[in-house]
Amino acid sequence: MRWIRFTAGGRTAYGIIEGDQIAEVSGDPFEGYQRTATRHALASVKVELPVVPTTFYCVGLNYAQHVVLAAQKLGIEAKLPDKPDVGYRTNNALIAHGEDVIIPADATDKVQYEGELVAVIGKRCRNVSEADALTYVLGYTIGNDVSERTWQRADRTLWRAKNSDTFKPMGPWIETDVNLDKLETIVRVNGAESVRFKTNDMIHGVALYISTISKYCTLEPGDVLWMGTDLFSPDLKSGDTVDVEITSIGVLSNRFLRATA
Numbered sequence: 001m002r003w004i005r006f007t008a009g010g011r012t013a014y015g016i017i018e019g020d021q022i023a024e025v026s027g028d029p030f031e032g033y034q035r036t037a038t039r040h041a042l043a044s045v046k047v048e049l050p051v052v053p054t055t056f057y058c059v060g061l062n063y064a065q066h067v068v069l070a071a072q073k074l075g076i077e078a079k080l081p082d083k084p085d086v087g088y089r090t091n092n093a094l095i096a097h098g099e100d101v102i103i104p105a106d107a108t109d110k111v112q113y114e115g116e117l118v119a120v121i122g123k124r125c126r127n128v129s130e131a132d133a134l135t136y137v138l139g140y141t142i143g144n145d146v147s148e149r150t151w152q153r154a155d156r157t158l159w160r161a162k163n164s165d166t167f168k169p170m171g172p173w174i175e176t177d178v179n180l181d182k183l184e185t186i187v188r189v190n191g192a193e194s195v196r197f198k199t200n201d202m203i204h205g206v207a208l209y210i211s212t213i214s215k216y217c218t219l220e221p222g223d224v225l226w227m228g229t230d231l232f233s234p235d236l237k238s239g240d241t242v243d244v245e246i247t248s249i250g251v252l253s254n255r256f257l258r259a260t261a
Contacts, residue, residue: 003029003139004173006045017042017173029138029174030122030221049096050141050174051120053224055217056089058145059209062202062228069232084204084212089145089226090163095254097172103238103258104164107148111256112233114145115187115244116226117199119206120174125219133210136219139176142252143226144169144244169244169254170224178248180206188243189234197230199246 002017014029015022022040027033030051061067061081068078095101103111122138145168151161162168183199209225236242238258245251 001139001176002173003050003176004042004045005048005050006040007048008040008045012048015040047097047172049094050171051222051224052091052094053222054220055223056091056094056168056226057209057213057223058087058089058226059204059228060085060087062204063197063230064201064203065197066228066230066232067203080203084209086209086213087158089168092165093163093168095166095169097169097252097254099169099254100166101144101146101169101242101254101256102166103236103256104148104160105259105261107164107258108150109235109237110149111236112147112149113187113189113236113242113244114147114229114233115185115195115246116143116145116229117183117185117206117246118143118170119210119225119227121210121219121221121223121225123221125210125214128211128214130207130211133207133214136210136214137206138221139174140178140246140249141171141174141224142244142246142249143224144242144252144254145226145229169252171252172250175249182248184247185230186245186247187233188245189236189240191241191243194234195231201230202227 013024015024020042024036024038025033118141120138125136148161180200185199186196187194236256241255243253
């Protein structure tokens with residue numbers, strides 16, 4: 001099942017995508033829903049964020065090649081993380097599929113994408129085992145963890161490097177029928193392929209992260225967990241369009257524009 005959150009006729013609602021149509025529902029996939037008789041053409045609606053999370057978790061350095069390449073750039077020995085390491089992002093940075101990423105006027109030219117799988121929690125989750133963890137996932141969507149690398153190195157925290165307004169595109173919808181081992185992530189810049197990797201080639205997988213987080217922090221319906229990225233991005237410039245595709249889920253597309261002030 002493919003869940004979409006959309007706006008049509010001045011109203012925002014959830015719906016189920018069926019071909020090129022949306023079957024609107026009353027309610028939502030987290031608290032319960034009923035189908036309505038209302039249908040919309042997918043091409044005619046405004047695609048919204050698939051969910052506005054209560055807590056926005058993220059993963060860093062979760063792919064071996066990414067760790068190795070990062071270490072090589074710094075001239076240090078690569079060390080793979082031996083346990084899940086959890087971080088956070090902020091909701092102010094979230095934008096939907098089709099909306100513009102605004103590069104701050106004072107940002108350097110080191111603005112880069114990170115195409116990521118996003119797990120969406122479907123039910124309250126506390127102290128669950130790794131074996132049971134995936135049963136708490138409603139489905140998966142796509143994230144682009146935009147990063148200003150000069151700020152990332154200069155600031156003590158990632159407050160602006162990762163969390164500037166519009167730096168977290170997410171969408172376009174939530175796919176519930178996913179085989180993690182069959183997914184592939186492909187990122188294109190202005191239509192040209194930039195990177196491609198097996199999405200589930202993670203150092204620590206979705207289930208282990210959920211289990212680890214839930215030992216200390218209760219995961220609520222609608223929380224999201226961004227799972228990190230592999231390889232590296234080129235520097236992006238104003239006018240570039242980045243498409244993050246994860247096979248069987250969809251394509252998240254956003255244009256990058258630099259602010260003038």
